[in-house]
Amino acid sequence: MSLTDTTGLNNGVSMPWVGLGVYKMESGDEVVHAVRSALDLGYRHLDTASFYDNEEGVGQAIKESDLPREELFITTKVWNDEQGYEETLEAFDRSLRKLGLDYLDLYLIHWPIEGMYKATWKALEQLYKQGKVKAIGVSNFMTHHLDDLLKDAEVKPMVNQIEFHPELYQEEIVDYCKQRDIQVEAWSPIGRGTYLDNPILQDLAQKYKKTSAQIILRWDLQHGIVTIPKSTRKVRQQENADLFDFELTADEMGKINSLNKNNRLGPHPDEMGK
Template identity: 55%
Template structure:
């Protein structure tokens, strides 16, 4: 049975926790308190991004936590407006300063866009070679984006962070990433609470004495997906982490996967052009 601090081995040999805290749309004292609570509960992975506007608060909470730096895994992302070689290097320095960290564990390209992501990736490769980041990856990349990137790059992305939940399981993308040793990580793993009333999930949750959210998170983790549920509520942060004391059967996993309807709640990467 996995533990909250256990992780998956990325394609460059470093360990990334299976479970972490997402901080999208959480700012100020709210996000600072959420990160503090999560670290106290045993979370060791925190996910942020330049565009979230909360890197300073995240960094301060990490510094005040007393948790050893080598026990933590911190992810941030370069925003669309900063894509390009030189601008990405500059954006990284800003994120590093705000977080108060000389080395970032995982640095991601936030969205593929139309044209600059290859230049941006060259900058990430430079940062990796210089030891400023422990791993580099992408977010919201489709199969064709990954294929284009890998044609001209020397490093295969370690992670692809994408929208993934029972209504949008990304089966083909997941298979492609597994084939190329790219770790899939789910954002919006709970579909922003829109599955709470689903009868199948309620039935499975009742059987295990768990909540619908816990069942969804367990379903993802058992499929080898890294998860970063976002919450700023202490009780929910605790609830989300309590998924390491039960297992779903193969039949239950299959029935949850059967909820897939290709239903996005976020932007389509092929339509978000910049």
């Protein structure tokens, strides 16, 4: 595997296994430089959102890179106060303008806002049918949200992006998505670096001559999960991409699974959605 290796979504679109997340990167120089350095290193998958307020900077970096558009996989998301059918269509157009793109590769509902996400999904289906976006999906949806959405959906989500790291090993939703051919993607994959000194991770890092963060990202990939670590520093971006020359054993995967504490760093979807 390499940075350009992809997984096939349920509609046949190819999505790179590893990407760059840009949450909390400042719009302007910080995000432009971070995206440019990632693209220089070989990243081709970028994940932003309306809420991050840095879509223009991401778009500027894409333009400056001179890379062919078809080589890139660009994701953005519709925020909570933009949800609803017409509102989402308008939000999509705003995001596309800010990014300076003709189409998106993936558009996600950022959170399952109660009473809104079904109308929002209808808008995503419309954008998908019009060819304005290659794939559509959701973010932070639990099994009950997906059950509800799938009752009326004409198009099945291709992706569910969730908070996923060793201390929040959401096995139920991962299994649910795998059974329905919905690709799981991890946000905050290294748990914001809050427990990289865990002895299990440290021991594995020493064994494989890697960092604890690299061990976690490799664990993601071996679970079949797309991962989008954030870093503004080129050296860290390089480390986050250096995942393909080792493989964790089944026993080691189990040890990392056992770190689960159901420890959320972000909001619970049911609380955020009210």
